[in-house]
Amino acid sequence: VIIFSLYFCGFCSTVLVGMASVTVAGLKVDAALAKLVADEVLPQTGIDVNAFWTGLAGIISSLGPQNAALLEKRATLQKQIDQWCQAAKGSFDIQAYQKFLQSIGYLVPEGPAFSAQTKNVDSEIAILAGPQLVVPVDNARYALNAANARWGSLFDAVYGTDVIPEEGGLEKKGFNPKRGLKTIEFVDEFLDDVIGLSRGSFKNISGFKLSPWAPKQLVVVLPDGEVALKDPSKFAGYRVDSSDKLTTVLLQNQGIHLEIQIDNTATVGKIHHAGVKDVVIEAALTTIQDLEDSVSVVDAEDKVHAYRNWLGLMKGTLSTSFEKGGKMMTRAMEEDRTFTSPDGGKLILHGRSLLLVRNVGMHMYTDAVCTADGKETPEHFLDALFTVACALHDLKGNNGKFKNSRKGSVYVVKPKMHGPEEVAMVVKLFEAVEKVLGLPCCTVKIGIMDEERRTTANLKECVRAAIDRVCFINTGFMDRTGDEIHTSMYLGPMTRKNAIKAQKWYNAYEDWNVDVGIACGLPGVAQIGKGMWAMPDSMRAMLDQKIGHPKAGANCAWVPSPTAASLHAMHYHRVNVPGRLKEITSQLPRAKLEDILTPPLLSLARQGPLTPDELRQELDNNCQAILGYVVRWIDQGVGCSKVPDINDVGLMEDRATLRINSQHLANWLHHGIIQEEQMNDTFARMAAVVDKQNASDKKYKPMATVLHGSLAYAAAIEMVHQGMNTMNGYTEPVLHRVRRAVKAQAKK
Numbered sequence: 001v002i003i004f005s006l007y008f009c010g011f012c013s014t015v016l017v018g019m020a021s022v023t024v025a026g027l028k029v030d031a032a033l034a035k036l037v038a039d040e041v042l043p044q045t046g047i048d049v050n051a052f053w054t055g056l057a058g059i060i061s062s063l064g065p066q067n068a069a070l071l072e073k074r075a076t077l078q079k080q081i082d083q084w085c086q087a088a089k090g091s092f093d094i095q096a097y098q099k100f101l102q103s104i105g106y107l108v109p110e111g112p113a114f115s116a117q118t119k120n121v122d123s124e125i126a127i128l129a130g131p132q133l134v135v136p137v138d139n140a141r142y143a144l145n146a147a148n149a150r151w152g153s154l155f156d157a158v159y160g161t162d163v164i165p166e167e168g169g170l171e172k173k174g175f176n177p178k179r180g181l182k183t184i185e186f187v188d189e190f191l192d193d194v195i196g197l198s199r200g201s202f203k204n205i206s207g208f209k210l211s212p213w214a215p216k217q218l219v220v221v222l223p224d225g226e227v228a229l230k231d232p233s234k235f236a237g238y239r240v241d242s243s244d245k246l247t248t249v250l251l252q253n254q255g256i257h258l259e260i261q262i263d264n265t266a267t268v269g270k271i272h273h274a275g276v277k278d279v280v281i282e283a284a285l286t287t288i289q290d291l292e293d294s295v296s297v298v299d300a301e302d303k304v305h306a307y308r309n310w311l312g313l314m315k316g317t318l319s320t321s322f323e324k325g326g327k328m329m330t331r332a333m334e335e336d337r338t339f340t341s342p343d344g345g346k347l348i349l350h351g352r353s354l355l356l357v358r359n360v361g362m363h364m365y366t367d368a369v370c371t372a373d374g375k376e377t378p379e380h381f382l383d384a385l386f387t388v389a390c391a392l393h394d395l396k397g398n399n400g401k402f403k404n405s406r407k408g409s410v411y412v413v414k415p416k417m418h419g420p421e422e423v424a425m426v427v428k429l430f431e432a433v434e435k436v437l438g439l440p441c442c443t444v445k446i447g448i449m450d451e452e453r454r455t456t457a458n459l460k461e462c463v464r465a466a467i468d469r470v471c472f473i474n475t476g477f478m479d480r481t482g483d484e485i486h487t488s489m490y491l492g493p494m495t496r497k498n499a500i501k502a503q504k505w506y507n508a509y510e511d512w513n514v515d516v517g518i519a520c521g522l523p524g525v526a527q528i529g530k531g532m533w534a535m536p537d538s539m540r541a542m543l544d545q546k547i548g549h550p551k552a553g554a555n556c557a558w559v560p561s562p563t564a565a566s567l568h569a570m571h572y573h574r575v576n577v578p579g580r581l582k583e584i585t586s587q588l589p590r591a592k593l594e595d596i597l598t599p600p601l602l603s604l605a606r607q608g609p610l611t612p613d614e615l616r617q618e619l620d621n622n623c624q625a626i627l628g629y630v631v632r633w634i635d636q637g638v639g640c641s642k643v644p645d646i647n648d649v650g651l652m653e654d655r656a657t658l659r660i661n662s663q664h665l666a667n668w669l670h671h672g673i674i675q676e677e678q679m680n681d682t683f684a685r686m687a688a689v690v691d692k693q694n695a696s697d698k699k700y701k702p703m704a705t706v707l708h709g710s711l712a713y714a715a716a717i718e719m720v721h722q723g724m725n726t727m728n729g730y731t732e733p734v735l736h737r738v739r740r741a742v743k744a745q746a747k748k
Contacts, residue, residue, distance in 0.1 A: 021370075025053035027060070027377075028370040030300035033307075037389075041311060045392040047437060055436030056369065056385055060377050063429055067362055067378045070422050075727060077454075078487070080104050085490035092491060092601065094594050101457075101597070108420060108458050115521025117468045118445060120407040124354040125471050125527050128255045129555035129577040130285035131565040132529060133353065134654075136640045137289040137313075138297055138306040140320035141331060145562055147313060148334045149284040150353045151259070152566030154190075155268060156278075159183040161539035161563060177271055184272055187279050194253050194573040196230035197222075205274045208249050208262065210238060215342040218249060221274075237339035237347045250339050250347075253573050257282040257349065259337075283565040286527070286556060287353040288447075289313060291383055292360050292415050293479075293655040294640035296633050298736045299743070300368035303382070311390040313355060316402025333402050354411075355404050356447060356472070357391075359383035361416025362426070363727060380414075380426075384433050387412060388444055392437060411471055413447035415479075418454040418728070420461040427466055447472030447527075450513050451479040452728070453487050456596060459516045473522065474529030474556075475513045477501070481600075482659035485667050486729035488599040493671040495605035496618050497664055503605060508595035514553040514581075515588055523555075523581045532558040534651045536642060539567055550575035553584045560642075560652035602673075610673070616682075619674060621646050622661040624686040626716045627703065629653050631690060634712035634739050635701045644693045646686075658719060658731040666723025683717055711738050 020031040038049050084100050101107045124130075135146035157163070159179060164170055164186065170179045188202040195202075200222045207221040218235040219226050229235055229251075236257060239248035249260040259282075264275030289310060291297065297306050312318025319332040336351040360383055365376040391410040393399055405411070414426050423446070430444040446469045448455070448462055455462050463470050484505065485494050500506060510530075517528040530549040533542045542559075546568055549557035555577045559568045584590075598604070610618075624646045632638040633655075642650040643657075651657075668674045688704040703710040715738040719731050726733055 023372075025050065025057040026372050027053060027057050028372070028374065029053065030304075030368045032304045033300050033368055036304050036307060037386075040308065041386070041389050044398050045389065045396065045437075047389065047392070052385075052389065052436065055432075056381065059381050059385065059429065059432045059436070060369075060371065063381065063425065063432065064378060066425055066428075067381075070418075070425060071363060071727070073421075074418055077104060077106050078728070081106070081487060082490050085488055089490065089492050090603075092599075092604075094598055098594060098597055106419075106454060106457070108461055110460055111464060113519070114464060114467065116463065116470050116525045118470055118525050119442065119468070120409050121445065121471055121525060122354055122405055122407045122409065123255075124285040124350075125411070126525055128285055129550060129572045129575075130256055131283055131559050131568040131572075132527075132556040133284045133287040133562070133565055134290055134294060134358070134532070134558055135287060136294040137291055137309050137357070138295045138302065138639070140309050140312070140318060141322055142640075143289055143309055143313065144318060144320060144331045144333065146284065146287040146289070147352050147355060148331075149287065149562035149565050150282065150334070150351060151280050151337065152283040152562055152569075154187055154258075154279045154281045154566055154570075155183055157539070157563045157566040158186050161567070162537065163539050163543060163567065165540075175267055180268055180271055184268075184276075190570060190573075191258075191279070194570075195234055195251055195258070198227045198230055200227055203273075207274050208246055208260070210246060214344060216344075217342065235342060237341050239339055248339065254576060256285070256569065256572060258573075281566050281569050282349075283569045284353045284559075284562065286356060288356045288358050288413055290358045290640075291387070292358045296637040296639040296735075296739060298637075298739045300366075301743075302637070303366070303368050307386050307390065310357060310387060311393070314390045314393045314399060314404065316399035335401055350406075352402070352404075356411035356413050357387045358413040358415060358447075359387060361414075361730075362422060363416060363730060364732060381429065384412065384429050384444075385436065388430075388433050388439070389437060392439075395439070395443070408443065409471075410444045411447060412444055413449060413472060415449045416452060416728075416730075417448065417462070418452045419458050420465040423448060423455075423462045423465040427469060430469065442468050445469050445471035447474075449474060449476065449479075451476045451483070453480070453483045456480070456509055456512065457593065459513065460520060463516065463520045463522075470520075470522070470526050472527040472529060473513060473517055474527070474531065474554075474558075475510055476531040476656065477506075478656035478660045480509065481506075482656065482663045482729050484599060485660070485663040486723075488601075489663075489667055489670065489724055491599055491601065493602045493673045494664060494667050495600050495602045496610070496614065497621065497660070499605055500600045503598075503600040504595045505598050505600060508591040510552065512591035512593075512596055514584060515591055518553070518581060518585050518588065523578065527556045528554050528581075530554040530557040532652065533560060533564060533568070534653070535649060536560040536564060536652050537650050539564060543567055543570070547571040547575060550577050551580060553577065553581045555581075615674065618668075619665075619679065619682040620686060622665050623679070623682045623716075624689055625653075625657055625661045626665075626719065627683065627686050627690045627713070628693065629655075629657050630716045630719075630735070631694070631701070631703060631710075631712040633735060634715055634742055636699055637739065637743075646689070648693065655731060655735070658735070659729055662719040662723045662731060663729045665720045666729075669720065670724060679720070680717070683713070687713055711742055714738070 021028045022034050133146040135142050191202040209219040211217040236252040237250035251258040259280040261278045263269045263277040266277035269275045269277035321330045334351040337349045339347040341347040360379045364379040366379040369377050394404045446466045559565050628643045640654045643653045691702045691704050694700040703713040
């Protein structure tokens with residue numbers, strides 16, 4: 001296998017020449033990818049293999065030039081902004097800046113008011129509010145965990161995390177009855193808050209009964225008599241055993257459910273005052289199965305693996321076996337949950353999270369499929385056609401009891417789009433995919449990730465471009481900040497990373513997203529989302545702080561684990577999101593475009609220079625964060641994991657962490673805040689820190705003892721050096737090239 005570099009639209013990727021390929025419809029297709037389509041994806045869909053590849057060839061031919069032109073426009077706009085920023089350094093004027101951005105077409109005119117017209121949207125997106133998971137689809141175990149996280153044990157989530165401190169005899173060693181009682185007390189207080197009894201407290205109940213009359217009502221037994229729920233309509237259903245003994249009570253609040261499971265012979269049931277063994281909460285209503293920032297997918301081999309997992313989810317057949325606690329376990333998709341409704345009918349609730357899929361951005365090109373003359377093709381063209389083709393099994397009912405969308409839709413989240421023209425091109429792509437696969441128009445919905453500055457500034461027009469397909473908008477700090485820094489790179493040094501959220505642009509950005517979503521009529525049609533809580537081991541802090549997301553009007557927000565989803569779900573019982581959106585509507589507009597366009601410059605954030613200690617802290621933090629993530633990505637192909645930060649706090653990181661940190665270092669290096677030698681010395685010191693943090697990982701390859709022999713270490717530094725020149729500050733070019741080199745070495 002010969003390795004060489006190919007530069008396309010400013011991006012460097014590595015091509016493996018000599019890998020097996022087949023020619024079909026004038027395309028050179030990786031043989032394994034072609035086999036996946038013929039043997040696994042298309043059977044039972046009614047789509048002919050030749051029609052599939054001919055359709056892709058047509059998409060590449062018709063939309064490929066527009067894709068390249070839009071990327072070229074990005075580069076042209078950035079060059080113009082760079083020149084303006086160089087001239088304006090030290091004398092930034094927001095009014096002049098805004099006029100300049102309008103003059104070059106970066107800011108587009110805002111059209112008249114409108115409302116999104118998206119149809120056939122599942123209730124988990126259009127109506128309900130709850131947690132959202134994002135998971136690497138190339139990891140079957142994680143993908144299944146997330147899909148099954150629709151329901152989670154609230155007792156386990158509270159008992160097993162720092163929600164209850166491990167002090168005063170409340171340690172988590174085996175089953176600690178004292179900690180168990182504290183968990184029961186915590187959940188009882190929650191039930192009092194969000195469900196409530198007509199009198200008394202859940203802390204004092206001794207049992208549950210059903211009324212003898214129909215429709216059934218829930219009767220709650222207290223020491224001094226029987227009571228009803230404060231709102232009897234919150235009783236949604238029940239289960240009884242073969243002897244007609246009540247085993248499950250189903251409650252609903254604000255459209256989402258709680259399941260009280262009763263068994264006084266179970267470990268927890270023995271100590272619970274009403275024999276309750278668990279309270280199961282409806283948790284991750286939606287999950288984004290990710291092909292982008294949380295995966296390390298660099299070639300056709302990786303792509304086949306990831307597509308096969310997504311296909312298994314759509315067919316309902318995905319399963320995986322693994323060892324845990326010395327035992328082999330097998331995981332598969334959970335079935336729907338069945339109850340008896342109060343009127344005696346059958347009530348079936350979705351047993352799995354509604355699945356969306358995130359495709360790659362339009363800047364990515366792949367050699368998994370090449371044109372006849374050997375040119376790489378836009379990877380998101382493949383993602384769109386392949387992920388929707390896999391979803392045909394769901395649309396056609398081939399997955400039986402594992403149905404995903406009950407409305408006949410496919411939900412594709414699109415990242416890294418810059419402005420309404422790019423959104424409009426993706427809409428054309430989805431239209432073309434629907435034609436190839438014989439689907440009705442607008443079957444494929446689009447989630448617009450508001451993580452690029454030009455999209456934020458033109459968000460209303462971005463939504464308009466997808467007026468009958470939009471199902472989702474959201475915010476994300478790290479990618480959005482990475483683009484913020486890159487766009488204004490030459491204007492001056494940026495403030496410290498931990499101070500960026502305190503700058504005026506950030507709060508304006510978060511409010512602007514909700515404001516625009518409301519103005520475009522998204523409530524009742526689409527999700528308005530907020531970003532990730534990155535600390536999976538800090539659940540007490542998450543409970544205290546992340547309630548701010550539903551209070552901000554977000555009907556979904558990202559969490560790092562199924563356990564976090566169970567806990568964050570409590571917030572959606574406490575906060576009436578539709579009610580909050582109505583309150584916010586009366587306050588519009590809240591955010592100002594001029595605030596969004598004001599960069600987080602060091603000169604605007606503080607007076608005076610940074611101290612030596614501040615410089616060292618920032619350097620240590622950035623270099624350690626880059627190395628800690630990139631070494632697993634490059635050497636092990638791990639795109640998302642819990643990575644210790646400089647203080648050994650585990651953070652659930654994806655590729656966005658590289659973008660923000662590398663851009664921040666590149667900015668400071670360019671403006672002389674730090675020096676090359678200073679940065680290199682810090683990277684060397686932090687390599688030893690990261691090595692120590694990963695000492696227990698048998699697959700880990702140390703960096704500090706072989707600095708110049710570590711490809712991961714070299715890649716980390718290269719990302720900073722290339723930070724100013726790489727399109728939009730993306731780190732994929734370096735990551736993909738070096739990861740492919742590592743894979744090639746391993747195969748020798």
